[in-house]
Amino acid sequence: MGRRIIIDTDPGQDDALAILLALASEQALEVAGITTVAGNVQVEQTTVNALRICQLAGRDDLPVHAGCAAPLMRPLHTAEFICGSDGLAGMALPAPRRRANPGHAVNFIVDTLLASDRPLTLCALGPLTNIAMALRLAPGIAGTIDRLVIMGGARDLGNITAAAEFNTFVDPHAAAIVFDAGIPITLFPLSATYQAVASPARLTGFDGSGPVQAQILSMLRRERPGGASLGGGEGHPMHDPCVIAWLLWPDLFEGRDCRVDVETTEGPTVGRTTIDWWGRSGQAPNAHVVGQLDADAMFLRMADAVRTLDVAPTPIRQVT
Ligand code: RIB
Numbered sequence: 001m002g003r004r005i006i007i008d009t010d011p012g013q014d015d016a017l018a019i020l021l022a023l024a025s026e027q028a029l030e031v032a033g034i035t036t037v038a039g040n041v042q043v044e045q046t047t048v049n050a051l052r053i054c055q056l057a058g059r060d061d062l063p064v065h066a067g068c069a070a071p072l073m074r075p076l077h078t079a080e081f082i083c084g085s086d087g088l089a090g091m092a093l094p095a096p097r098r099r100a101n102p103g104h105a106v107n108f109i110v111d112t113l114l115a116s117d118r119p120l121t122l123c124a125l126g127p128l129t130n131i132a133m134a135l136r137l138a139p140g141i142a143g144t145i146d147r148l149v150i151m152g153g154a155r156d157l158g159n160i161t162a163a164a165e166f167n168t169f170v171d172p173h174a175a176a177i178v179f180d181a182g183i184p185i186t187l188f189p190l191s192a193t194y195q196a197v198a199s200p201a202r203l204t205g206f207d208g209s210g211p212v213q214a215q216i217l218s219m220l221r222r223e224r225p226g227g228a229s230l231g232g233g234e235g236h237p238m239h240d241p242c243v244i245a246w247l248l249w250p251d252l253f254e255g256r257d258c259r260v261d262v263e264t265t266e267g268p269t270v271g272r273t274t275i276d277w278w279g280r281s282g283q284a285p286n287a288h289v290v291g292q293l294d295a296d297a298m299f300l301r302m303a304d305a306v307r308t309l310d311v312a313p314t315p316i317r318q319v320t
């Protein structure tokens with residue numbers, strides 16, 4: 001019985017690879033459901049994209065619940081200039097055969113956590129709006145979450161502004177609530193995830209022989225519209241797959257426990273995470289922050305994993 005997880009996401013190409021990796025790893029990960037949030041694109045589109053990605057993996061049975069359409073306090077900022085108008089530039093996925101499951105994502109998170117016979121891991125791949133709302137709606141869920149694994153924040157330079165990483169920039173108030181909730185956190189800031197660049201050499205493991213790998217290769221080889229200015233150099237940085245890869249292969253990662261704070265004041269540093277890497281604050285750590293990772297090994301293992309979705313595709317599972 002693998003680790004039970006919920007993936008909260010704003011697909012987004014890197015979210016797509018993270019979701020496919022999780023769905024390809026059924027021995028290790030039991031995905032209880034996918035919840036979508038506004039981020040890379042509007043929540044209507046991130047929800048359609050989550051359905052399209054599940055459909056590609058033959059998982060029309062998987063619960064997908066639409067979540068918050070806007071951050072808690074700030075206006076929504078999206079990133080079509082990076083991910084394309086539909087959020088999945090480079091992928092040619094058909095429209096989903098099904099609609100999202102009824103019920104808001106926040107209620108799905110709360111209900112699933114409270115009903116579960118074992119603690120769950122929440123994988124946060126987008127702005128933290130849904131998770132913060134769930135904590136406000138039902139504070140008692142904090143005791144049912146064994147860990148929050150989050151892609152977000154920046155130890156050094158930001159990507160959407162000089163100061164802030166996109167997910168914490170979009171909803172800094174939600175991030176502040178989550179980081180102060182006392183839940184065990186593993187955090188992947190940009191200084192870690194920009195090591196996971198999908199360079200041509202790291203794509204050799206994907207053979208493109210089946211529909212899943214073909215879509216992944218197409219997505220990873222797409223032109224970088226505005227992305228070149230956001231770092232990553234010779235390829236698209238695979239921020240979100242680091243979250244799932246850490247759950248599967250923690251030996252590929254190194255980090256340290258740090259205090260993390262989020263700037264919520266409007267201004268040039270809004271959304272900035274202050275990551276106390278050298279422990280200068282004297283404050284108790286609230287997150288395990290990943291510093292280094294073996295990206296070459298990560299890409300090889302990801303390619304091996306997602307190949308199973310092509311080699312032995314699971315029969316399309318419909319909602320029973
Ligand atoms: O800053 C990178 C993060 O913002 C990734 O999760 C990407 O998908 C976007 O959500």
Ligand code: CA
Binds near residue numbers: 009010011012040240
């Ligand atoms: Ca994302």
